[in-house]
Amino acid sequence: MAVAREATPVESAADVRDADLDREDLIQIYRNMLITRGIEERGHILYRQGKIPGSFYTGRGNEGAAVGVATAMRAHDVGAAVQRDMGVHVTRGTEPWRIFAQYMGRVDGLAAGRDGNVHMADLRLGLIAMVSHLPAMMPVAVGCALAFKIRKEHRVAVGWSGDGAMARGDAHEAMNLAGVHRLPVVFVVDNNQYAYSTPNRLEFGVDHLADRAEAYGFEGVLVDGTDVLTVYREAHRAIEKAREGGGPTLLELVTLRMEGHAVHDDAFYVPRELLEAYTKKDPIERYRRWLKEQGVLDEVAEDAVSADVKKLLGDALKRADESPLPAPESVLDGVYAEPEELETPHHQ
């Protein structure tokens, strides 16, 4: 059996220097993870308060995976993140108040109330809004990479998928096309071991999804997705390799979905021991400990970050709640784009 390369963990400060991160970066990563979790925790509260219509999904346990990859992307890179990747939006600079507004279906949400949850993105931040149908954004990410190749731009596209969604034809067609043309794209699988109630063993017959990369002629890497720095290093390598013409990489980031598929699901089908094991590997806690051990963060700095995030999110909640619901009569607007909308630098 082919085995994808298994990433060795980043452990020491020296490893980190190799990975091109300074102290500020390290703290920024921590901050982004806290914001990510903070947003989703507050989302739960909003949901219970009846302020979020429909259902509610979180990415608890995936904060390191999402923030790690997004940190490795450069400003002009683009990506299409999926349902557990709030950390990508946060890291790319999406303002938390707009995310809360999104949750609540307000006009200042990224989808202005037309879509909900994490079905959102700000293209100006290089992010493309996912659709529900998984993993339909993988071919779209490949198309971005194709544009970069045609225009000879040194930009990279990142296409995300869950483990379950890798069973769909879109994943295959996307990876195959990318492999044939050696496009500058990195595929990231958030393998949280479940697709709704379906465990990995009922999703695929291979040991690791990363092993599939070879079937398309590129490299696969298996990464502990709870270890943000290792995720960062592998994403950085893959992204820069793609940028330099080295073609695609498939990164499989292994985590566990720490909450139900959505609010209504108590995830009774996840074995308790597995949940306990991954509770111990909580990505934020793990990283915080490491920062302390390495002396990057002391009590004072830690408290400062926490306080800062708390204030940010508190303010964001308030601002989001002031955002109005969309006007009913606007329902008909915007089915079609107008020609002027293409008269932007982006489209020229």
Next chain:
Amino acid sequence: MAVAREATPVESAADVRDADLDREDLIQIYRNMLITRGIEERGHILYRQGKIPGSFYTGRGNEGAAVGVATAMRAHDVGAAVQRDMGVHVTRGTEPWRIFAQYMGRVDGLAAGRDGNVHMADLRLGLIAMVSHLPAMMPVAVGCALAFKIRKEHRVAVGWSGDGAMARGDAHEAMNLAGVHRLPVVFVVDNNQYAYSTPNRLEFGVDHLADRAEAYGFEGVLVDGTDVLTVYREAHRAIEKAREGGGPTLLELVTLRMEGHAVHDDAFYVPRELLEAYTKKDPIERYRRWLKEQGVLDEVAEDAVSADVKKLLGDALKRADESPLPAPESVLDGVYAEPEELETPHHQ
């Protein structure tokens, strides 16, 4: 790079005995290959005579691959063959006159004039009619295998695809589902090195399509598709393995498409040297020579088979030409099945 197992060629009479074939089988294989080619050669003539409406496709060069696999199937096994696999229909016992009637859109064609070309099959012979959309029949073959597994029947389904069609999502979803449930299905790729004008290197980024099997948790085998006995042996192994609960296998049968994609295509894009190399590897010629060398076939027997095939096809042509065109008013019939149609032993 993972490499699929490369099949060693069958060379000696001893190999053949291992492969479970007696003299009669060997001659039957030869006969089926001759019938297959004979049908398609006569199809060309019919086409030039204006008797075949629409376009016309052949599988020249694929006779060994198709007959080899079909010979390894047992009576109760089923398959969904594709556009170069006339040999499968012939080997399973489809009467040549009905194939000519099919070509000409007559009521005795397997599709009774509703569909043309090799878009046909006789389910009573265990064959499922392909659609044009490739490789949509792979999931269907997997479904057959699922039925066998549910009913605990010792039957195997064979699902074919071209090399080009392996790029589509259907191939992936089919192989993935089969891998997860270790279904009794064998996937056969007729790799004739082109998809219409598109060469392998623009279709996939991996060395061999057979290498993909590992990505689904089963075995891939690379086979010289011009060598009917090796094809037979590998198909036999794979089919019996599936029957015994060993799960799927992916067989990649490498040949060259010896004619254009269809009659209108002169295949200018296929390098002359490649064509010459494969002309030397003509599956029928190769096998004929081997039969002679091994003493299975002498001049007399050879002439007898040829004469027999010639007569069969001559009679078939005549009979087919007597078959009427469908009545225009029948166009509305049969969009829906009637309940009685399920009252067959097959459906009980």
Next chain:
Amino acid sequence: MATKTYLQAISDGLREEMRRDSRVFLIGEDIGVYGGAFKVTQGFLQEFGDDRVIDAPLSETAIVGGCTGAALMGMRPVCEMQFSDFVSCAFDQLVTVAAKQHYRVGTPVPIVVRLPSGGGFSGGPFHSQNPEGFFAHCPGLKIACPATPADAKGLIVQAIRDPNPVLFFEHKHLYRRIKGEVPDGEHAVEFGKARVHREGSDISIITYGAMVYTAEEAAQAVADRDGTSVEIVDLRTLTPWDKQAVMASVAKTSKVIVLHEDTHTSGFGAEIAATIAEEVFENLDAPVRRLTAPDTPVPFSPPLEKAYLPQVEDVVTAIEELSAY
């Protein structure tokens, strides 16, 4: 007779057919251990085992294509799309393979695709759609859209027994909200027979699915107010659809509203309206009025979704306008 929810009725129909006929099996995402996203198949895995209740990978194409193959081998597969919206990922297998196989080569494909559909609870653009309109355009498929618990059971049973591919649209908003009498024991409802949900003489509303209830509220409101008598015809199945029953109602009332939750342009309402206008032109006292969702995706935010879905007030207004015509 027992009172059951719409969801229970479907569940019962499935269970009874599975008990009756060992060829029936279920496949879909999260239908086994989890019992289905809406719990329609809760307890099925325990009763029938994992050979007949199969938790599939996230593969709509393989699920539907797999059902076709199994059906050709003599099984009676019933698959579930987790939400009807995801049937777009199996469009090709349905329209290209399943729908055309019988016409082309005479082999029946008796499969059922269960499709939890419809909006009304902020599911957003991808968990609220009514994609029946696309499939109504495809010869070879049948389409059922039950509105009542009795029909939900009767039509799922009939769908399983039908020798053709059937799309079974179950409206999510009816699942637990709607209760009704369901005949005990074997109960199948013939396809192509509409049901007069409410008798009336002034105006006909031709509809199906959840909109039957919207129509009913509106009909009651105008009846209470000024005695306008509205007849509601519930089509129950779209392919085939009961032209006779529709024409009979139109002959009585001479004024028609065609109501559906699917979007407007080329929705099934267009087919109904065009057929009425063609076949009973002389009977009409007013143009056939279509009342549907507008031509937009289904928006998420409550005020938008409310503006999107046909509301009781919209139906009342349409009735008033037509009355005044």
Next chain:
Amino acid sequence: MATKTYLQAISDGLREEMRRDSRVFLIGEDIGVYGGAFKVTQGFLQEFGDDRVIDAPLSETAIVGGCTGAALMGMRPVCEMQFSDFVSCAFDQLVTVAAKQHYRVGTPVPIVVRLPSGGGFSGGPFHSQNPEGFFAHCPGLKIACPATPADAKGLIVQAIRDPNPVLFFEHKHLYRRIKGEVPDGEHAVEFGKARVHREGSDISIITYGAMVYTAEEAAQAVADRDGTSVEIVDLRTLTPWDKQAVMASVAKTSKVIVLHEDTHTSGFGAEIAATIAEEVFENLDAPVRRLTAPDTPVPFSPPLEKAYLPQVEDVVTAIEELSAY
């Protein structure tokens, strides 16, 4: 002005846009080295190179999804389905992603999908279809169906410039059979503006694509025989469609035939007929008559295909019946 085939006109439109705008690129199966199954892009690889004329793997989903991604990055992708029939394999990417992205999050998706469509040469069930009816039901997509060389060029140019996903149906049976004057140089045809193909006063035929010519032969036949004056309105685009022009014609003639090659039930003809019956009910002297292919797959054998496709005689009969109404 120069006389060109329909095929040449499309080819010219594509080539000129590619020369004018470096963001335009082509992707599809066998469009490069081979020049496309119908040779529409012959010579393009040589002129524009393999970065802008991409021979794709057999992957309709990746092709259309890839176009969406490239469009979001500022490109103007034009892809080809080798036959329009295969667009069923990209249904989800079109309907779920491309069509809804602008409404959902305000980002335009300017892509063009070229779709060689239609029957008439024994292509059988999978190389003859007219799948426009499915997509006309999807808000967010635009649909062009040119009938003349001038429109073929003008609409492909406009499609490329349009900021939305456009399905461009090119009728295979017109490719080399139809020649006509095409304006030299830049020539774009606005979407949503029908063209009166033939003026008349007794009966209107609303149609598009290859059926324009079937209508014309029939119109000529009845004109020659008894002077019946038939007006033919060529819609040119289905989404948006020119209601005004249709209503204007109906106001003149008061009798209408809606004609298309796509199948009957829930075809676009239903939408046209329903709209006419709704909006100009009082103007009609007879029911709107739909003339379409029947509800079956497209059969292969010539006598069946002839029975399937609307023929000149069928149109003549419909005209006679309507005249006599």
